Amino acid sequence: MPALWLWQHGPVTWPHVLVMILGAIVTLAVTLGVVTYTIYAERKVIGWMQGRIGPNRVGPFGLLQSFADIFKLLIKEDIVPEKADRSLFLLAPIIAFVPSFMTLAVIPFTMRHIFTADFGVGLLYYLALSAITIHGVMLGGWASNNKYALIGGMRSAAQMLSYEVPLGMSLVGVALMSGSLNLNHIVLAQSRTVWYVVPQIVGFCVFLVAATAELNRTPFDLPEAESELVAGYHVEYTGFRFAFFMLTEYVYVFAMGCLAATLFLGGWSGPFLPGWLWFAIKVFAFIFFQFWLRATMPRIRVDQLMSFSWKVLLPIAMLNLVGTAIVTTLW
Amino acid sequence: MNFSAFEHLDTLVFYLVSLVILVCAVMMLNFRKVIYMVLAMGGVFVGCAVLFLLLGADFVGIAQVMIYAGAITILMMFAIMLTNHEAVEPEARWSLQKAFSAIGAVVLGAVLLLVIRSTHWVVGDGRHINHGYANPVAIGLDLFREYTIPFELVSLLLLVSLVGAVLIARERKED
Numbered sequence: 001m002p003a004l005w006l007w008q009h010g011p012v013t014w015p016h017v018l019v020m021i022l023g024a025i026v027t028l029a030v031t032l033g034v035v036t037y038t039i040y041a042e043r044k045v046i047g048w049m050q051g052r053i054g055p056n057r058v059g060p061f062g063l064l065q066s067f068a069d070i071f072k073l074l075i076k077e078d079i080v081p082e083k084a085d086r087s088l089f090l091l092a093p094i095i096a097f098v099p100s101f102m103t104l105a106v107i108p109f110t111m112r113h114i115f116t117a118d119f120g121v122g123l124l125y126y127l128a129l130s131a132i133t134i135h136g137v138m139l140g141g142w143a144s145n146n147k148y149a150l151i152g153g154m155r156s157a158a159q160m161l162s163y164e165v166p167l168g169m170s171l172v173g174v175a176l177m178s179g180s181l182n183l184n185h186i187v188l189a190q191s192r193t194v195w196y197v198v199p200q201i202v203g204f205c206v207f208l209v210a211a212t213a214e215l216n217r218t219p220f221d222l223p224e225a226e227s228e229l230v231a232g233y234h235v236e237y238t239g240f241r242f243a244f245f246m247l248t249e250y251v252y253v254f255a256m257g258c259l260a261a262t263l264f265l266g267g268w269s270g271p272f273l274p275g276w277l278w279f280a281i282k283v284f285a286f287i288f289f290q291f292w293l294r295a296t297m298p299r300i301r302v303d304q305l306m307s308f309s310w311k312v313l314l315p316i317a318m319l320n321l322v323g324t325a326i327v328t329t330l331w
Numbered sequence: 332m333n334f335s336a337f338e339h340l341d342t343l344v345f346y347l348v349s350l351v352i353l354v355c356a357v358m359m360l361n362f363r364k365v366i367y368m369v370l371a372m373g374g375v376f377v378g379c380a381v382l383f384l385l386l387g388a389d390f391v392g393i394a395q396v397m398i399y400a401g402a403i404t405i406l407m408m409f410a411i412m413l414t415n416h417e418a419v420e421p422e423a424r425w426s427l428q429k430a431f432s433a434i435g436a437v438v439l440g441a442v443l444l445l446v447i448r449s450t451h452w453v454v455g456d457g458r459h460i461n462h463g464y465a466n467p468v469a470i471g472l473d474l475f476r477e478y479t480i481p482f483e484l485v486s487l488l489l490l491v492s493l494v495g496a497v498l499i500a501r502e503r504k505e506d
Binding site: 012013014017085088119120121124125127128129131132134135138139142150154157161180181182 | 339340341344366367370373377389390393394396397400401402404405408409412465466467468
């Protein structure tokens, strides 16, 4: 590869900055494409599971439906409620979205990761950045000056904070087995041995549950429980600011899928097919699992939510961690 | 345009990030609304984390984002949101106490600057940093080999404060 693309190591120079910006643009384009068709696929798959047709009017098989929806959101009026805290109200979607996109910077999409960073503490980076989004959600709920938005924002923040603990704990097992927090090294270690979903099956189950809660998706979609809270923290948002909140949620679905594929399913490694295709297949499997849950599960009660995280998930994750530590030390 | 002063872009990034930190710090002092102050402080925390990353301290930088920008800022926001919606600081007025505090702050800054300038810092050549280990590995080795006892003592302290917090927050039966 030409030296221009090897920007991860060595001092930063102007050509490297250019390549970094290029990488960010390519990643953004891919992400927006994935998000657009995730929304379409979600409606289509859930429709199929529930014996409906799903979107089928805009374009062949409704393939352009998401573009029409996005276009509609972009040309809508940007309404700021009179009693809202104006500057925070305008800022909140940005605070929510920026970290969601930044988490993708450490995901190794392909074997030759030319677009994303080779970062020594990539795993912690993901967890740290995803916590910043909670600020955006809370501020959005608070600045709207609406009781439903405030309750939704509070619920969302409490839920995301408490499920981040078992989520992080379930990932420590993987870090122990691979001996690294660098996502590239974790994938390499798996391509030499087995995918960590086999030895870390308990950790993987905890990860799946905690990730679903972290994404605020069914059965943990209490923050936007339509029947009690109208729509949660983004009740007052319209137009492209609302679109930004939705975009954030779906970028996180994509990013969490990437994380699951990288840490437990071997990332880009796999026989015959090229690396990026394997990665795409694994990410899609995770996203499909999320659709499946949403089509089949009822919502859990708010009083069960917190105790489930602290009294069930966390002890299981701890036991998994201790077990992994003992096995890796003895082995 | 002459970029030679910024041949290593790190220097340019350092000045930009420092500017952001200072602006956030000044804004934090100037804001009247408490929630804006918390947000500005979050900006300072994130900026400091970037400085750590710039210096090659990956783990400390990310820990800074996780603990300060993440956990502590959110905790403060929770506290503010659950209390007074319109919490506003009163207009600042000069008093004798404040004047002395200002003088004290200036003197402290001058002393710190003097000490930093007069200290001879050992500059590594950057290659043998951390004995060739990755940053988190080097920190782990140091913690568990060199500083095992302080590390265990700190964890004990954290455990005690955790239990204490639970004890304080526990519902009392007799009420």
